[in-house]
Every structure is written in C-alpha cells, then in structure tokens.
Amino acid sequence: MGALPDRPAPPEASREPLTGAGAPDTEPRTAGAPPGDVPQRVLVWRRFRRSRLAVAGALVLCALLLVSVFSEFLAPSTPDAYNAERTYAPPQRLHFADTADGLDLGMYVYDYQVERDPETLANTYTVDESTRIPVGLFVRGEPYELWGLIPSDVHLIGAADPDQDVYLLGADRNGRDMASRIIYGTRVSMSIGLAGVALSFVLGLVLGGLSGYLGGRVDNAIQRVIEFLMSIPTIPLWMGLSAAVPRDWGSVQTYVAITVLLSLIGWTDLARVVRGRFLSLRQEDFVTAARLDGCGTGRIIGRHMLPSFTSHIIASLTLAVPFMILAETSLSFLGLGLQPPVVSWGVLLQEAQNIHSIAGAPWLLLPGAAVTVAVLVLNFVGDGVRDAADPYR
Amino acid sequence: MLHYVIRRVLYMIPTLFAISIVAFLVIQLPPGDYLTAYIAELSAQGQGVDSAQIRALEERYGLDDPFFVQYWNWVCGIVLDGDFGQSFQYNREVSGLMWDRIGLTLALAVVTLLLSWAIAFPFGVYSAVRQYSLGDYAVTFVGFVGLATPNFMLALIFAWVSYRYFGESVGGFVSREYADAAWNLGKVLDVLSNLWIPVLIIGTAGTAALIRVLRANLLDELRKPYVTTARAKGLPEWRVVLKYPVRMSLSPFISTIGWILPTLVGGEVMVSIVLSLETTGPLLVEALRNQDMYLAGSFILVLGVLTVVGTLLSDLLLAWWDPRIRHHHVERV
Numbered sequence: 001m002g003a004l005p006d007r008p009a010p011p012e013a014s015r016e017p018l019t020g021a022g023a024p025d026t027e028p029r030t031a032g033a034p035p036g037d038v039p040q041r042v043l044v045w046r047r048f049r050r051s052r053l054a055v056a057g058a059l060v061l062c063a064l065l066l067v068s069v070f071s072e073f074l075a076p077s078t079p080d081a082y083n084a085e086r087t088y089a090p091p092q093r094l095h096f097a098d099t100a101d102g103l104d105l106g107m108y109v110y111d112y113q114v115e116r117d118p119e120t121l122a123n124t125y126t127v128d129e130s131t132r133i134p135v136g137l138f139v140r141g142e143p144y145e146l147w148g149l150i151p152s153d154v155h156l157i158g159a160a161d162p163d164q165d166v167y168l169l170g171a172d173r174n175g176r177d178m179a180s181r182i183i184y185g186t187r188v189s190m191s192i193g194l195a196g197v198a199l200s201f202v203l204g205l206v207l208g209g210l211s212g213y214l215g216g217r218v219d220n221a222i223q224r225v226i227e228f229l230m231s232i233p234t235i236p237l238w239m240g241l242s243a244a245v246p247r248d249w250g251s252v253q254t255y256v257a258i259t260v261l262l263s264l265i266g267w268t269d270l271a272r273v274v275r276g277r278f279l280s281l282r283q284e285d286f287v288t289a290a291r292l293d294g295c296g297t298g299r300i301i302g303r304h305m306l307p308s309f310t311s312h313i314i315a316s317l318t319l320a321v322p323f324m325i326l327a328e329t330s331l332s333f334l335g336l337g338l339q340p341p342v343v344s345w346g347v348l349l350q351e352a353q354n355i356h357s358i359a360g361a362p363w364l365l366l367p368g369a370a371v372t373v374a375v376l377v378l379n380f381v382g383d384g385v386r387d388a389a390d391p392y393r
Numbered sequence: 394m395l396h397y398v399i400r401r402v403l404y405m406i407p408t409l410f411a412i413s414i415v416a417f418l419v420i421q422l423p424p425g426d427y428l429t430a431y432i433a434e435l436s437a438q439g440q441g442v443d444s445a446q447i448r449a450l451e452e453r454y455g456l457d458d459p460f461f462v463q464y465w466n467w468v469c470g471i472v473l474d475g476d477f478g479q480s481f482q483y484n485r486e487v488s489g490l491m492w493d494r495i496g497l498t499l500a501l502a503v504v505t506l507l508l509s510w511a512i513a514f515p516f517g518v519y520s521a522v523r524q525y526s527l528g529d530y531a532v533t534f535v536g537f538v539g540l541a542t543p544n545f546m547l548a549l550i551f552a553w554v555s556y557r558y559f560g561e562s563v564g565g566f567v568s569r570e571y572a573d574a575a576w577n578l579g580k581v582l583d584v585l586s587n588l589w590i591p592v593l594i595i596g597t598a599g600t601a602a603l604i605r606v607l608r609a610n611l612l613d614e615l616r617k618p619y620v621t622t623a624r625a626k627g628l629p630e631w632r633v634v635l636k637y638p639v640r641m642s643l644s645p646f647i648s649t650i651g652w653i654l655p656t657l658v659g660g661e662v663m664v665s666i667v668l669s670l671e672t673t674g675p676l677l678v679e680a681l682r683n684q685d686m687y688l689a690g691s692f693i694l695v696l697g698v699l700t701v702v703g704t705l706l707s708d709l710l711l712a713w714w715d716p717r718i719r720h721h722h723v724e725r726v
Contacts, residue, residue: 228408231704232697235659236677237415240693243681244422326543330663333545334678349546353667358553365553368546375541 044311047388054384057377064374068187072144075180076158076166079343081142085114086175088361089167090125094135107135109166122360136160170363172351181343182367188344189325190374192259196324197317199263204270205313211271212278213301219275226268234265235330242336251342258337262327266320273316277309311389318382322375329371345371397712405705412697417464420690471694478687482680487691490676495695498665498672502657502703505592509600517607522634524612532604539601544660547594548667591668595660610642644715647707654703658696 048054067074092109111131115124141162143153159166169179211222238261245257281287290304325345331337332346333353340347348367352358358365470476477487520529614620615638623633665674673692680689 224404224407228411231408231655231701232412232415233655233658233662233700235662236673236693236696237419239662239677239681240416240419240689241422243684243689244419322541329543330545333543334663334666336678336681349549352549358549359556362553362557365546365549368543368549371546372538372542376537379537379541 040307040311044385044388048384051384051387053380054388057380057384060373060377061381064186064190064377067183068190070146071183071187072146073152073154074156075177075183076141076155076168077177077180078142078144079176079181079184081176081180083165083171083175085123086112086165086167086171087123087173089123089171089175090361091170091178091363092127092133092167094168108132109135109168133164133166134160135166169366170361172348172361172364173357178348178363178366181348182345182370184343185345185348185367186370186374188255188338188342189328189346189371192255192262192328192338192344193321193324193374196259196262196266196328197320199259200267200270200320200324201313201317203263203267205274207267208271208274209278209301212275213282213297215279215282222271222275226271229265229268234327238262238265238327238331239334239336242331251339254339255342258328258331262324266324266327269323270313270316270320273312274309277312278305281305281308311385315382315386315389318378318385322378325371325374325378398709401705401708401712405701408701409698412701413468413694414464416690416694416697417467419693420467420686421460421463471691477691477694480680480685480688482683482685482688487688490688491673491691491695494671494673494676495692495699497670498658498661498674498696499699501588501591501595501661501665501670501672502654504588505596505599505657505661506654508592509596509603512596513600513603513607517604518611518634518639520604521608521611521615533608536601536604539597542597543663544594544598545663545667547597548591548664551590551594552667591661591664591670594668595657595664598660599656607642611638614638614641644711647711647714654700654707658700 072078089112092112095108095110096106109132111128111133112125113128115126116122117124135157136159137157138154139158139160139162140153141155141158143151145151153162157168165177167177167179169177169182172178172181207222211219241261242258245254245261249257287300287304290300295304328337328344329346329349332344333349335350338344338347340350345367349365352364352368467478470478475488477491479485480487480490483490516532520526520532523529615634617638620633620638623637624630628636661672662674662677664670665672666678669675673696677689677692680686680692
C-alpha cells in the first residue's frame, strides 16, 4: 500500500474510473488480466453472458421494456375501444398462409358467427371459416397519441380494414381487445415496479448506508425499524394504507400514492443489502488506506466503497422489481390499488375475479401469465447479475 | 438461554407498540371519522339518528380528543377489556366478529407452514445432493415458477380447472351437505378434504423459497472438508449427508419462519378472497372497502401481533436448535 505515490496523478484516476481505489486489492483476483486493463464492468458482463438463463431473461426483459415504451404502436387497438357486439369474444387464431387452393401467403383470421341467447343476451361464438378478416402489418386503425404527444393511427398489427376488429387474445365483457389492454397494462405495471424500486432505492441506499457506515446507535435504530417492517404481514398493511387513498383522486394521483406506499414498505431488503456491504467493506484494507490518505467520508463512500458493490445493488434492484409488480397486482386485483380507467395487469385481473367470468372466458387470466413472465425474467436477470458480480465464483 | 429469551421478548415490545400505532393510523387515515360514517350509514338505511346514542358513542371513543388520547383509549380498551371497538357495518362488537376468522387464518397458516416444511425438506435435500441432475432442474424450475406466480393466480387457475374439468365450483371449508351439521367425524374429514387445496396454494411461494434456501445452504456445507472426512471414514452416504450437513443447513431453515409467516398471512388473505374461505381475508377487504375502520384496524393489529409472536417463537426455536446462537448471541441470518 505504501507503494502508491500516484495519488496526485490525474491520469491514474481517469484510467480506472470503475474499479476505483479498490483496484490494488481486486486486481490479483482477476488473474491474467494486466492491471487496470479490464474494468470490473467488463468482467461482470463476461460472467453474466455465460449464464444462458440470465441472457434469455435479459432479452425477454428488453422486449417487455420495449412493449411498455411503444405500447400505443404495438397494440392492435386501444384499451378503451369497445364493441358491444363482441363481448367475451374468444381469441382468434392467426393464420399465416392459406393452403386451401394453392399457397397464398398473407395473414388472416376467421370471423366469428355470433348467436345471441335471447334471454341472457350472452353471445355464443363459433368460428366461421367462410369469412376471413385479413390482418396486416403497419395498418391504420384506432387513432392514438404516442406518449400523449404524437398523434397517429398506425398499428404494428391489426385488421387490414379499419372497420373490422381482430381479437388475437380475445375480448373482455365490453368487447375490448385483451391484447391491447395487456400491452397497455405492461406499461403501467412495469413502470410502477421501476418507479417504486427507484424510490425504495433512494430510501434503502440512504438509510442502509447510514446504518452500515455510522454503526452504533443509528445502526441499531434503523435495524429495529427494518425488523418491524419485515415482521408485519405486508399485504394487510398495504391494503389498509391504500384503502385510505381517497377515491376521488385522479388516476395520476392514485398512481403516485400507490407507488409511494409500495416503496415505503419495500425498501427494507435493499437497506439490508447496502448495510451488509458497508459493514464488510468498512474493514477492508483499501478503505483504511483511503482514510489514511486523508480522504473525506463522502469521497470514501462515493469513490472507493460504492463502485465495489454497484453490481450487487443492481442485482438487488432487479430482484426488488418483481416484488413491487406482484404487490401492485395484488392490490389492484382487490380493487384497493389502481382504479379502472387506468389499465394495469392487476386491474385487468379484477375482471377475472369470479368463477363465472373465468369459466366462460379463461383468456381473462392472460394478464396473470404476463405477471408471471415478467417476475420470472426479472428474477433470472437479477440472479445472473448477482452471480456475475460475485468475484469468488 | 434465559438471558436470550428475556432479551428477545424485550425486543418485541417496541415492535408491538409500533404495530398498534400503525393499525390505529389505518383507522384514522380515511377522511371523516367513525361517527360521521356511522351517521351516514344510519341515514342511508332510513333510520332516524338517535342523538343520545351518538352522544354515548362520542363519549366512548372520545372523538374530540387528540390523536394520542384516542389511541390510548383504544389500546386500553383492547388490553383491559378485550374491546376492539364497534363495527358499524354489522352493528356488532368487532371482537365478536373477529376471533373465529382469526382462528381459521391461524390454523391455515400453521398447517401451511408444516406442509411447506414437509415438502421443502426432501426436495431441498434431494436437489442439493443430486446437483445438476434432471430432478434438480425440475425442482428448481417448479420452484422458480412457484415464486413468480401470484398466489391468487394459482387459486384462480385452480378454480377454473376444477370448474371446467370436474364440474364443481370450489370455495368454502365446509361442503354444502355439512353446512348446518354439528361437528362430527364426517364433518372434520370433509373440512380436511377441502383444506388441502388452499393450503397447497398458499404454501407454493414459501415452499419454493424454502427449497432454494435449503439447497444453497446444503451445497455450501457439502463442500466442506469434514464431509470428505466422514466419507473417507466409511460412513454410509445417507448418514454422511443427514447426520451433519443437513443439521447445519437446517438452522436458516428454521429462521425463515420469521419472514415466511408474514408472507403466509398475506397470501392467505389473497387466496381466501378468491376461494371465498371464511377467514380474515374477505372480511378485511370488505371492511376496508366500506371504511369499516375499527374492524379493519383490529384485523391488521391482531394479524401483526400474531406474526410477531410467531417470529419470536421461531427465534426461540432456533436458539434451542442451534447452540451457537444461544451462546454467542449471533444475529440471525
């Protein structure tokens, strides 16, 4: 350690911004690599790529994020466009080629034949193989505003004729397209997960950091708070708190309120991780060295300690998102979270609450499949990052 | 050991205090108070509002008093008289409505916990001992899916499958033919036969988590030199595994009760709503929707207290199981 006279030398600092002062300590572990040549980030990335499950998860996750960014364009319709003639219409199978007389490429679905029960007014659908609804890419359909800014009516996929409807994943009780609703729900559910985690990240980092770095009485107090929050059943507590959100609040207000509620209870895991890392790093030689070199607390934390566990934090963040998504889904499912004009996976599942609707229209459960997929891939990616960030594996 | 028990019980007091504050906060948060809601309820039913009754209620709950006085009265009423307040929706004492439901919830949570253990133990040990085998992959995959699927989704899927393929709709603990019957062997068996489904559904996430913890711990233990030593000395393989490494890796297994209980209670609430079981879940949601706040707050209080007591029990169990914790006061993992 005494052989580090390069403290005032700026090139040294700019050459290894990622490994930070941890470099002298961590480099011998990255055997074979010349000192300072391979930043930690690249090493983590190399290890991450080795896990096939994590890479696959990352790809699906990217797709989900793309879907939530471009939902308006990707959805065949809009979530509110309804068609009273098509209540509980079953999913239509997409055909890619017509082989009836020779090969005729082109996407189409078969139309329905609707029979209405005169008493219950319930529609019974049978596939009508004689009528086809041609399906095209980049078709014009329901008008929308991309991100509320750019007006357009081009949809990635949809019925070629704007007057016809296509229900690839079926329709709900108002004849609204489930595919579109799930796609719009992706945006709300994923964003509430990300926003909630961002908020609990701030809370967890600050409180966990304080707890771990200062130790002593502060640590004890914060630990008691965390233990308290972890020991109460979260779902009833969340239900109680979100029931207190006034019903006459607008959708944006409710959205913010629910996000805040979720993160107020959800920061504990993150704080524990951060505290644990701080506690173990505090004893490390390079931190002592930095302190002896006269670095201030802020510099030790920001420049020397943080970089060495950034990837752990990323892993914990990734693992926290599914937790938020599940919580939002549960609350909204009970009618205590987001409220109907807003479309989230949980709100959509409200429709599937009783056995009568799911018995007739099991496709109403599809938003639940979306939840499972999202949670699964986030877990894969989080596990992958965590394993990749661990230098001892 | 006694020292540890006392310390642990003392730690519990601030937690209980905080839980009661939060529960009372939940009661107080909605705009308006209990009485305005009650009066609105009465007038909605077309009943005249009896001013004497209102004055009596006002006095009883001290609605003009500051927050902490009201809180103090509420807690004193609970601790001294077991009086949790009044449910204006049912116009009954909260305590009369609550205990049956809480008992069922508790029974469900305990049975679920036992079942999770019973399932997680063999599967966890198997998938650690036969790491990377086909069975291990299968267990891991099922575990991941179990963790990722919300409990109530499983309940919905189950309800749909049983409706679609068995033609019966699920729900309730007691079958129709036993609904009014007195308790006898037939009814008990009937309840048991209805119980295993919700138990299985509620337990999925917890069981999956337990399997993963056990597997990870056991893998760490199995790599240690003492295992090689035991094997080299000629112990049969099942003894090598079961005698020491499994015992070592069971400690975190016990300590997980602490965080599994809150999950179980939460999951139970959700699943009961879907399967319409007569536990706390449906009543709690209903109370929250109707802002029947004393009922809701009391539920949250009692569920929270029960969870904390459960965590205490699990910590004591852990101390009994693992002498290292007992003697060195190691923080639980």
